[in-house]
Amino acid sequence: MSASNEILTSRAVHRVEARNIKAFLVLAKPEITLMVMISAGVASLLASGSFRFVVLANSVLGTGLLAAGVAALNQYLECDVDSRMRRTARRPLPAGVLTPREALVFGVAVSVSGMLYLFLLLNALTALLGLLTLISYLFVYTPLKTRTRLCTFLGAFPGAAPVLMGWSATTNSLSLEAWALFAILFLWQFPHFYAIGWLYREDYARAGMLMLPSRDENDERTTFRLILIFTQLLIVASLSWTLIAHTGWLYSVSAIILGIGFYYFAHQAYSSRSKRATKRLLHASVIYLPLLYLFMILDRIIL
Secondary structure, eight states: OHHHHHHHHHHHHHHHHHHHHHHHHHHTOHHHHHHHHHHHHHHHHHHOSSOOHHHHHHHHHHHHHHHHHHHHHHHHHTHHHHHTOTTTTTSTTTTTSSOHHHHHHHHHHHHHHHHHHHHHHTOHHHHHHHHHHHHHIIIIIHHHTTTOTTHHHHHHHHHHHHHHHHHHHHHSSOOHHHHHHHHHHHHHHHHHHHHHHHHTHHHHHHTTOOOSSSSSTTOHHHHHHHHHHHHHHHHHHHHHHHHHTTOOHHHHHHHHHHHHHHHHHHHHHHHHOOHHHHHHHHHHHHHHHHHHHHHHHHHHHHO
16 A cells, blocks of 8 residues: 555656646746747847857857746736736636745746856846846836836837847847847837737736727727837838848848738738737737748848
């Protein structure tokens, strides 16, 4: 009987450990962290005159560590809010899989590790950008979600910081090209996050989060008009990269085609204001940015 009990206890311990590991991974928001790492990696590649694997790997890993830590701390700060929203109620903290203390320790440890990684293996400028990103995301954007409808605008600044970090990781400076990349990522966030905000507007309203630009949650015109405007600005910013970075025909043609395609989905959402069209816009935004990055790199390789 004792041997059987030991086996059962061992299996139970392994299940708990596996559940905790999965919970910590969820806490790090792997999908968002991956996009952050891709953005930093693309900027690092574009900033480098030649392929420098060590610098690229360090910029991606260091930025990824910081992003994972910030994501965990964000969930620690928003535990109560997450518990009131259907789409976030199953996250590790509101679901009770992890304690707030565990999330706090994990978030602080990973964030500090990321900043030290950037400082020791890259340079002080990249570490400083990481610190500013952490501060602005956690102590400006996060608390303002329930206080002002400008939160999405303010949150877009730390949201676009990964490209600056990737660029500075390689050059230890920020050129006009770095800021052009920043503008692209900054503007991309508005059609992306306004689409999310509108699709889950009832959930956000229940939690008291002011993610949409209008005071009236049912004012669809304002939200979709801004989606259209920011999509247009994004297309302009993506084409300005052609002049600033002196790209070839491959990127120029690709940026035009991708821009027309993205605008089509934005206009469809603006015209119909339906869930179906808005979901298609959201999916298009997730496809648009990686493809734009890809053609930036391919164009640079060809040149």
